[in-house]
Amino acid sequence: MESQVASRTPLVALLGNPNCGKTALFNRLTGARQKVANYAGVTIERKEGSFTSPAGRAFRVLDLPGAYSLNAQTPDEGITRDVVAGLRAGEVPPDAILCVVNATNLRLNLRLVLELRRLGLPMVLALNMVDVAKKRGIEIDTAKLSQELGMPVVETVAIQSGGEKALLAQLDAMPFGVPVTPKPLSAIDEVSVEDTQREVRRILAAAVSSAKDTGNLSEKIDGVVLHPIAGPIILALLMFVIFQAVFSWGDAPIELIEAGMGAFGQMVGSWIGEGMLHSLIVDGIIAGVGSVLVFLPQILILFFFILLLEDVGYLPRAAFLLDRIMGSVGLSGRSFLPLLSSFACAIPGVMAARTIQNPRDRLVTIMIAPLMTCSARLPVYALLIAAFIPDRVVGGFMNLQGIVLFVLYLAGILSAMAVAWFMKRRNGYKQHALMLELPAYHWPHPRGLASGLLERAKIFLMRVGTLILAMMILLWLFSSFPGAPEGATHPPIYYSVAGMIGRALEVVLAPIGFNWQIAIALVPGMAAREVAVGALGTVYALSGGDEVGNTLAPLIAQSWSLATGLSLLAWYVYAPHCLPTLATVARETGSRKYAWIMAGYMFALAYVAAFIVYRVTLAFTGA
Ligand SMILES: Nc1nc2c(ncn2[C@@H]2O[C@H](COP(=O)(O)OP(=O)(O)OP(=O)(O)O)[C@@H](O)[C@H]2O)c(=O)[nH]1
Numbered sequence: 001m002e003s004q005v006a007s008r009t010p011l012v013a014l015l016g017n018p019n020c021g022k023t024a025l026f027n028r029l030t031g032a033r034q035k036v037a038n039y040a041g042v043t044i045e046r047k048e049g050s051f052t053s054p055a056g057r058a059f060r061v062l063d064l065p066g067a068y069s070l071n072a073q074t075p076d077e078g079i080t081r082d083v084v085a086g087l088r089a090g091e092v093p094p095d096a097i098l099c100v101v102n103a104t105n106l107r108l109n110l111r112l113v114l115e116l117r118r119l120g121l122p123m124v125l126a127l128n129m130v131d132v133a134k135k136r137g138i139e140i141d142t143a144k145l146s147q148e149l150g151m152p153v154v155e156t157v158a159i160q161s162g163g164e165k166a167l168l169a170q171l172d173a174m175p176f177g178v179p180v181t182p183k184p185l186s187a188i189d190e191v192s193v194e195d196t197q198r199e200v201r202r203i204l205a206a207a208v209s210s211a212k213d214t215g216n217l218s219e220k221i222d223g224v225v226l227h228p229i230a231g232p233i234i235l236a237l238l239m240f241v242i243f244q245a246v247f248s249w250g251d252a253p254i255e256l257i258e259a260g261m262g263a264f265g266q267m268v269g270s271w272i273g274e275g276m277l278h279s280l281i282v283d284g285i286i287a288g289v290g291s292v293l294v295f296l297p298q299i300l301i302l303f304f305f306i307l308l309l310e311d312v313g314y315l316p317r318a319a320f321l322l323d324r325i326m327g328s329v330g331l332s333g334r335s336f337l338p339l340l341s342s343f344a345c346a347i348p349g350v351m352a353a354r355t356i357q358n359p360r361d362r363l364v365t366i367m368i369a370p371l372m373t374c375s376a377r378l379p380v381y382a383l384l385i386a387a388f389i390p391d392r393v394v395g396g397f398m399n400l401q402g403i404v405l406f407v408l409y410l411a412g413i414l415s416a417m418a419v420a421w422f423m424k425r426r427n428g429y430k431q432h433a434l435m436l437e438l439p440a441y442h443w444p445h446p447r448g449l450a451s452g453l454l455e456r457a458k459i460f461l462m463r464v465g466t467l468i469l470a471m472m473i474l475l476w477l478f479s480s481f482p483g484a485p486e487g488a489t490h491p492p493i494y495y496s497v498a499g500m501i502g503r504a505l506e507v508v509l510a511p512i513g514f515n516w517q518i519a520i521a522l523v524p525g526m527a528a529r530e531v532a533v534g535a536l537g538t539v540y541a542l543s544g545g546d547e548v549g550n551t552l553a554p555l556i557a558q559s560w561s562l563a564t565g566l567s568l569l570a571w572y573v574y575a576p577h578c579l580p581t582l583a584t585v586a587r588e589t590g591s592r593k594y595a596w597i598m599a600g601y602m603f604a605l606a607y608v609a610a611f612i613v614y615r616v617t618l619a620f621t622g623a
């Protein structure tokens, strides 16, 4: 046992305050592509990687959630504490702590360094973001700092290639002999917070000169962005521009993909003679997968803006602006970032709720996260909007389709607030002050932005190529067998297994205006929301029409009433069409109960909303 421990690869753990660049450094060292963004609380899990130093030594390295202190306040900080203190079952404590600090904010960051030092593990301090510190005129005497702290101090710039050089050299110089056992966590409390603060001040006075500090430009920008009147107006304008862009910039590339898919379908169709294989490939796969694929541009446009705002550092400001509104329903700005990540996908959103300290707030945030419009809803919304909402300019400059999309997002947000209010009212209110670190603004890094977008495109294409493709093949099978009986008056799919299920469900769904074709699509749609779009593509391709797939929108516009179209939109604002999210909720809350409650309340809301929309539209259109 002993010899095994002695000979293993040294494990180095990255620790530091949130948003100081740990993940950026981790990525630089290991070549990984973990998410880096300019707000606190991006990393919420322990991630392991490895690298070989210039001297040829192998290292294992851990990226951890940021923490302000080892007295963990939130579940994600708890992960970090347990890892360094060696409290995780089946895991040895790290051989060394690589403590990362933000060089422009040592006053805040050094407190954790002093705490960590009391654990008695070998440590290296990475003075990160020295590029920014230098620009601002903050002078840090690293030799002095090293002497004061009693540990090696190296300068790093995690976002520049080569910015990790000094650190690698330092790691190579370290012996890593017999692993050290960390002192118990109680050692941290041996010195009071006040004494620690005093020590921080002393060290700063000795090693840092901010005499030439040009000040923080961010504070000046925040004077405008966080202004009580200008702030919310800027936020609203930003949102507005994003939704307009999704529709107005998306047109050209979408048409290109549609045309491409159409031509591809025809070409492939002409190679394969009529028959089962033709149907599987043209109606099942190309029509199904193609009808989802066309939404790639719109998804990328949305993510372009999200990534941009993330990178610049605007998001925590938005949380700050919305704190009061969220407070009125019993949530705090703390819930904002988890909810915001739910716009990409509810799963990381639900997981990000780990950064919330209060267990009730955390639960409420988890329960409402899926009401935020995730990117998988975008294909559904975009399809139905293209089919039922005219592409018209209103008020001189606003695109009507963009407005409807905005309203759908808003409906999700407002409903989430209402549900939060209801849950909190039942469980008792308690207001918490918002403690949120506002990071410095910085210019977006084009390379990071591009790789973020590429990552998104990959995720989407992977989903299309695996999950959606598989669902389409299954759906085609269920929709093609058994074939139509003698003297059939409907297309064969009507008599198939899927058709039978669809017709059975139609009984329940008819009051909200859904036909059996929609009912069929909703079933595989439980795997993921955009599967329903593909399923509609396949179902309509099999219901007749030759080269449907790429022209699904006009087809459903012809065959459904406006009331049905709008009702389905309302349904998708609420319905929990995503089993993976429900599974994540069960895991994160440690109980299936909440997944069931979530599914129940979301289906109920979906039905009621769709019913109201259907009936009201019918009343207006007089059908
Ligand atoms: N200018 C500059 N920016 C940096 C540097 N290192 C990181 N950043 C930026 O700082 C922000 C935070 O980086 P992350 O790596 O996500 O920080 P983290 O410590 O992992 O944050 P959490 O996971 O939230 O604890 C990002 O916007 C990075 O691009 C650096 O050395 N210089």
Ligand SMILES: [Mg+2]
Pocket: 022, 023, 024, 035, 042, 043, 064, 065, 066
């Ligand atoms: Mg991180």
